[in-house]
Amino acid sequence: xxxxxxxxxxxxxxxxxxxxxxxxxxxxxxxxxxxxxxxxxxxxxxxxxxxxxxxxxxxxxxxxxxxxxxxxxxxxxxxxxxxxxxxxxxxxxxxxxxxxxxxxxxxxxxxxxxxxxxxxxxxxxxxxxxxxxxxxxxxxxxxxxxxxxxxxxxxxxxxxxxxxxxxxxxxxxxxxxxxxxxxxxxxxxxxxxxxxxxxxxxxxxxxxxxxxxxxxxxxxxxxxxxxxxxxxxxxxxxxxxxxxxxxxxxxxxxxxxxxxxxxxxxxxxxxxxxxxxxxxxxxxxxxxxxxxxxxx
Numbered sequence: 001x002x003x004x005x006x007x008x009x010x011x012x013x014x015x016x017x018x019x020x021x022x023x024x025x026x027x028x029x030x031x032x033x034x035x036x037x038x039x040x041x042x043x044x045x046x047x048x049x050x051x052x053x054x055x056x057x058x059x060x061x062x063x064x065x066x067x068x069x070x071x072x073x074x075x076x077x078x079x080x081x082x083x084x085x086x087x088x089x090x091x092x093x094x095x096x097x098x099x100x101x102x103x104x105x106x107x108x109x110x111x112x113x114x115x116x117x118x119x120x121x122x123x124x125x126x127x128x129x130x131x132x133x134x135x136x137x138x139x140x141x142x143x144x145x146x147x148x149x150x151x152x153x154x155x156x157x158x159x160x161x162x163x164x165x166x167x168x169x170x171x172x173x174x175x176x177x178x179x180x181x182x183x184x185x186x187x188x189x190x191x192x193x194x195x196x197x198x199x200x201x202x203x204x205x206x207x208x209x210x211x212x213x214x215x216x217x218x219x220x221x222x223x224x225x226x227x228x229x230x231x232x233x234x235x236x237x238x239x240x241x242x243x244x245x246x247x248x249x250x251x252x253x254x255x256x257x258x259x260x261x262x263x264x265x266x267x268x269x270x271x272x273x274x275x276x277x278x279x280x281x282x283x284x285x286x287x288x289x290x291x292x293x294x295x296x
Contacts, residue, residue, distance in 0.1 A: 092129075216269055238257060241253055
């Protein structure tokens with residue numbers, strides 16, 4: 001539909017309540033209010049009103065300035081001027097939200113736009129996922145300066161990432177004891193969960209990718225009763241079904257929700273999975289080794 005800048009890092013999170021939305025700009029050096037405003041297609045007065053700073057003064061380095069979003073610099077239909085660039089703006093999914101609720105929160109933005117911007121084939125979103133809800137319209141030559149002025153990620157991305165083991169969740173019905181004699185990951189549907197039917201069986205023309213390394217969990221209520229397992233992985237298309245094999249050769253199939261959050265705890269990880277997924281693999285450690293396979 002249109003071209004826009006979407007970065008794996010430097011995601012700009014929208015704050016405030018519609019229609020009084022704003023984003024944060026962190027000064028990297030001493031800047032004038034006029035220069036900051038020009039970056040964002042604004043007169044200086046709206047910035048002063050929102051940020052409560054002197055209109056005639058300079059803004060010290062390291063100060064966070066609120067940049068209001070208006071029709072001068074914010075679009076939710078992909079429209080842009082000839083010399084402008086669109087930069088994606090994000091909402092972090094909160095507990096109980098779905099795509100329709102997010103649409104309503106941001107002025108009834110069209111659901112088909114939300115699906116297209118976020119590459120969603122279905123309206124399944126996850127707690128902590130970052131969803132594009134519109135775009136910042138800025139002069140093309142200023143895009144780099146704006147991205148450099150985004151405040152650093154605080155790690156508050158909606159996921160509860162702890163060392164807590166999956167056994168702290170509501171107990172599942174105990175499985176009948178049996179001896180696991182499998183040497184491969186070809187288990188039956190019940191063992192591998194809801195998404196096993198979507199794991200490719202016809203691999204003609206597809207390339208299998210196998211990754212092995214350290215894994216960890218994120219806490220969610222999903223998967224405990226319906227066996228719908230979810231993971232976060234870098235460089236894998238959201239919606240891809242992957243097969244995860246744990247240290248005991250037990251395996252499950254899970255759906256990729258998106259990339260790993262950009263935070264130091266994820267630097268060495270191959271995958272971060274829901275705690276229900278780890279429980280299904282009979283894993284209770286804070287971190288562990290797994291093998292992940294998928295087709296592309």
